[in-house]
Each structure stands twice: as C-alpha cells, then as structure tokens.
Amino acid sequence: xQPFTLVTPEEKIADLHRRIAATRWPGRELVTDRSQGVxxxxxxxxxxxxxxxxxxxxxxxxxxxxxxxxTEIDGVGLHYVHVRSPHENALPLIMTHGWPGSIVxxxxxxxPLTDPxxxxxxxxxxxxxxxxxxxxxxxxxxxAELGWENGRIAQAWARLMNELGxxxxxxxxxxxxxxxxxxxxxxxxDGLLGIHVNLLAGALGIKDLLxxxxxxxxxxxxxxxxxxxxxxxxxxxxxxxxxxxxxSLLDSPIGLAAWMLDHDTDSYYxxxxxxxxxxxxxxxxxxxxxxxxxxxxxxxxGASAARWYWEFGRFLAAAxxxxxxxxxxxxxxxxxxxxxxxxxxxxxxxxxxxxxxxHEAARGGHFAxxxxxxxxTEELRAAFRPLx
Numbered sequence: 001x002q003p004f005t006l007v008t009p010e011e012k013i014a015d016l017h018r019r020i021a022a023t024r025w026p027g028r029e030l031v032t033d034r035s036q037g038v039x040x041x042x043x044x045x046x047x048x049x050x051x052x053x054x055x056x057x058x059x060x061x062x063x064x065x066x067x068x069x070x071t072e073i074d075g076v077g078l079h080y081v082h083v084r085s086p087h088e089n090a091l092p093l094i095m096t097h098g099w100p101g102s103i104v105x106x107x108x109x110x111x112p113l114t115d116p117x118x119x120x121x122x123x124x125x126x127x128x129x130x131x132x133x134x135x136x137x138x139x140x141x142x143x144a145e146l147g148w149e150n151g152r153i154a155q156a157w158a159r160l161m162n163e164l165g166x167x168x169x170x171x172x173x174x175x176x177x178x179x180x181x182x183x184x185x186x187x188x189x190d191g192l193l194g195i196h197v198n199l200l201a202g203a204l205g206i207k208d209l210l211x212x213x214x215x216x217x218x219x220x221x222x223x224x225x226x227x228x229x230x231x232x233x234x235x236x237x238x239x240x241x242x243x244x245x246x247x248s249l250l251d252s253p254i255g256l257a258a259w260m261l262d263h264d265t266d267s268y269y270x271x272x273x274x275x276x277x278x279x280x281x282x283x284x285x286x287x288x289x290x291x292x293x294x295x296x297x298x299x300x301x302g303a304s305a306a307r308w309y310w311e312f313g314r315f316l317a318a319a320x321x322x323x324x325x326x327x328x329x330x331x332x333x334x335x336x337x338x339x340x341x342x343x344x345x346x347x348x349x350x351x352x353x354x355x356x357x358x359h360e361a362a363r364g365g366h367f368a369x370x371x372x373x374x375x376x377t378e379e380l381r382a383a384f385r386p387l388x
Contacts, residue, residue, distance in 0.1 A: 001163070004068040004079060004139065006060050012298055013056055016253055020051050023254045034268055035230075038258040042272040046257055049275060049286050050294075059104075059291040066110065070139070071163065073156045076148070077141030080132040082164065085114040090126035091193075091388055092166040093380070094157055098175020098199075099238075099305055100260035101367060102138045103131045104292040108283045108373030113380065124388070125381040132160060134176060136304035138295055143304075149311040150183040158189035170384050172196040174368060176308055188328025193387045194356065196332040196380060198368050200343040202324070202351045204228075205316050209350065216344040223341040231264060231340070238306040239313030246303025249296075256302055257293050266338040266365045282371040332357035332383035336372075338365030357383045 025044070029036040066081050081103060084090070093113065097105050112119040113127045133140040135148050135156075157180065161169050170193050173181030178199040185195040203210060207224055211217045237245050248255040261271055270281040271289050280286065296302055331352040335342050337360070345358050361379060364372040 001069050001071045004070050006063050006068075006139070008056065008060060008298060016294070016297060017051050019253050020047050023047065023252070034262075034265065034272075038262045038268070039272065042261070042276055043254060043258050045275040046261075046286075046290070047254055050253075050257075050290055054287060054290045054294070056291075056294055056298075058287075059294070062107070066107075071160070072141075073159050073163075074152070075145075076135050076143050076156070078132055078135065078156065078160065079139035080130055080160065081110075082131075083110055083114045083129045085126040085128050087115075087117075087123045087126035089123075090114070090128045091384060092130065092161065092164075092169035093127040093384070094130040094132065094161055094169060094171050095369075096132065096157070096171070096173035096177030096180045097134065097137075098173070098177050099137075099308065100263055100292070100296070101175065101370065102292055102295050103133055104288060104295060105367050105370035106131050109369050109377050112374060112377040116381070119374075119377075121377075121381065125385065127380075128166070130161065130164065132157065134180075134305070134308065136307060137301055138299055142301070143307075147311070148308070149315045150179045151187065151315075153180045154183035154187055155189075157184060158187070158192070161191065167191045168193055170194050170196070170387060172380060174198045175201075175366065176312075179312065182327075185327040185329050185331060186325045192329050194330040194332065194384065195327070196334070196357075196383045198334045198336060198379075199339060199366070200333070200341070200347055200351055203341060203343065203347060205319065206350070211344075211346040211350065214344065214346070216342075217346060220341050220344055220347060227264075227340050234259065234262060235309060238309035240310070242303060242306035242310050246306060249302025249306070250300055253293075253297050256297055259302075260293055260296065264340045264366050266340075267367055270365070270371070283373055284367065284371050288370070327352060330356035330387065334358075334368075334379045334383070335360045336364035336366075336368045337361065338363070339368075340366055356386070359383075
C-alpha cells in the first residue's frame with residue numbers, strides 16, 4: 001500500500017482549456033425541455049465556467065488533504081481514500097460510488113461520518129471510512145481482462161478491508177456502488193456485518209415481479225418504465241458499445257460533460273440549474289460538478305468506466321430466470337424521493353426479504369450523498385447503529 005498524492009501538470013489543464021475553446025457546437029434543441037438531450041444553454045454556460053472560473057487546484061488541495069493510497073488487488077491497481085476517525089471505537093465503513101460519479105460525490109460525507117462530534121452527532125456514531133475508486137474509474141487502474149463485474153469488485157473490496165486490518169465492518173453503495181454492495185451482502189465475506197444501499201438495482205431484472213397495487217407502487221412502476229423507454233440511452237450504449245462512445249469521451253471534454261450530465265431527469269435539472277440559474281442544490285454546485293467531470297477527463301477514464309455497464313449487461317443476461325443467492329447479512333435501505341425509481345418498502349422487501357432497516361428520506365435524489373451529505377450521514381448512522 002503506497003501513499004498517493006494528486007499532482008496535475010499545468011499543461012494538462014491548458015490542453016483541456018484549448019479543447020473546450022475548439023468545441024464545434026450543435027444548433028439549439030427544438031424543444032424547451034431535455035427530451036432531445038442536454039440543452040445547449042446548459043452546456044455553453046458549463047463551458048464558460050469551466051474555462052474561466054473552475055479551480056482544479058482547489059479540488060486537488062481538497063483531495064490531497066485526505067489520506068490516499070494505492071494498492072494492487074487481483075492484478076488491478078486500486079486507489080482509495082482512508083480516513084480513520086478520531087474516535088477509536090468507530091465502525092469501519094467502505095462506501096462505493098457510481099457512474100457518472102466518483103469519490104467526488106462522497107467527499108461531503110467524510111467529516112460528518114468520521115468526526116460526528118464536530119458535526120452535531122455523537123461519538124457512538126463514528127466511522128472509519130474507506131472510499132475506493134472503482135476499477136477503471138478515477139485514479140484506479142483499468143482491468144486488462146474481462147470479468148470485473150459486481151461480484152469480482154465485491155471480492156476485491158473484502159480483500160481491501162482485510163488488508164487494512166478491519167475484522168468487523170459495514171458497506172454502503174448507490175448506483176454502481178449499490179450493485180457492488182449488494183454482491184458483498186450476498187457473498188457474506190468474513191467480517192461484513194451489514195450493508196446499506198439507496199438504489200434498488202435489482203429492480204431492472206424483476207420488474208414484472210414487483211408489486212403494483214398501491215399508489216407508491218404504481219408510481220415506482222411508472223418511473224421504472226419511463227427510465228427503460230426514455231431514459232435508458234446511456235445505459236444501453238455503455239452496456240453494449242462502451243468502446244464506441246469511448247472515442248468521443250476521450251477526445252472532447254464537452255462531449256464528456258454532456259454525456260455525464262445526461263443521466264437522469266432530476267439530477268440533470270438540478271445540475272443545469274446550478275449553471276444556468278446559479279442555484280445549486282445542496283452539494284451539487286458548479287465547482288463540484290466540474291471537479292467530477294474534470295477527474296474523468298484528466299484520468300482518461302470515460303471508456304474504461306463505461307465498460308462496467310458492458311460487464312453488468314452480461315451479468316444480467318446470465319442471471320435471467322435465476323434467483324440470486326440470499327443476502328447473508330442484514331440489509332438497510334433508504335429511499336430518496338427523487339431517485340430514478342423511488343422504491344417503496346414492498347419492492348425492497350421483494351428483493352431483500354426481512355429488510356432490517358427501511359426509511360423514506362424527506363429529500364434527495366440519485367446522488368444522495370453528494371446532494372444531501374448531512375441527511376445521507378444521518379441515514380447511515382441510523383441504519384448501522386444496531387450493528388455496532
């Protein structure tokens with residue numbers, strides 16, 4: 001395990017700015033909403049701010065203020081942030097980000113999770129925090145062979161926690177991280193006490209088995225159907241042709257930015273509002289949004305990150321018609337109201353019978369930890385309290 005410090009050559013930042021300036025812009029969309037894709041006004045304001053106002057060096061300093069390391073597991077170099085709590089009885093927690101996110105989306109939770117007494121909490125709720133970058137993402141290495149789907153990543157995370165000396169720990173994830181954390185819960189490695197997820201990733205494969213009687217259930221079905229018919233573009237492309245879109249993601253910073261913004265309706269409008277209207281939603285500020293996009297650009301990980309979806313697509317196809325193994329540890333779940341599909345309790349119980357903790361948060365969307373770090377922290381404290 002080697003200490004890691006981010007040092008970005010100035011010429012890489014200058015090249016980024018040159019490429020932004022050389023962008024060939026399409027004409028304005030012919031609708032007043034996002035139904036034709038990411039809106040021109042949003043991306044042009046993002047480009048202006050990216051070139052003139054965004055301070056990558058400030059993010060570099062923020063990240064370097066945290067203990068970072070690299071190690072090799074199963075032939076892939078992995079980058080992770082490891083912050084030990086000042087409270088020695090803290091519970092170790094490994095959290096996994098998603099796409100189009102990175103460890104950027106989790107940084108707002110570091111202080112509240114590791115040092116709760118400095119953020120209005122109790123020392124009894126402290127966590128030692130491990131934030132790995134997924135293989136192919138950020139400062140982690142790119143797998144050179146096939147097979148790095150949820151289960152293999154889950155096994156790598158268990159090895160990482162073991163190598164860090166943690167014999168009792170919990171895991172959390174959303175988006176891609178939810179799928180990885182779900183796999184950890186089903187594998188049940190030694191030392192894993194429980195998991196928390198905030199996206200019901202398993203709903204994609206069993207939508208016909210999910211209850212549809214109550215109003216929340218009907219609404220969730222409508223949201224899931226809308227995603228699979230009108231919001232599925234990035235998922236379909238990355239799960240079938242990640243290499244094809246990769247050429248654009250590695251060559252054009254504006255192409256990369258637009259692709260990353262076009263994830264889900266709620267998050268898109270919140271991010272668009274941050275740029276066009278100068279009105280951020282919680283942690284979704286212009287600077288943190290661009291910190292995340294710039295991280296993808298400077299590390300050249302647009303294509304390698306997309307390949308996880310190719311692996312996941314084949315995992316889903318192979319699993320079709322087969323019930324997954326049961327989870328071997330307690331499962332906690334938080335539904336955030338603006339999630340792509342906000343899963344009601346009945347859906348969660350279908351995927352996780354006997355769910356140990358369920359709560360519907362008052363606000364928050366797909367990037368809950370990024371958008372609402374304080375509320376997200378409170379959920380994790382409550383979810384894992386019985387396991388301490």
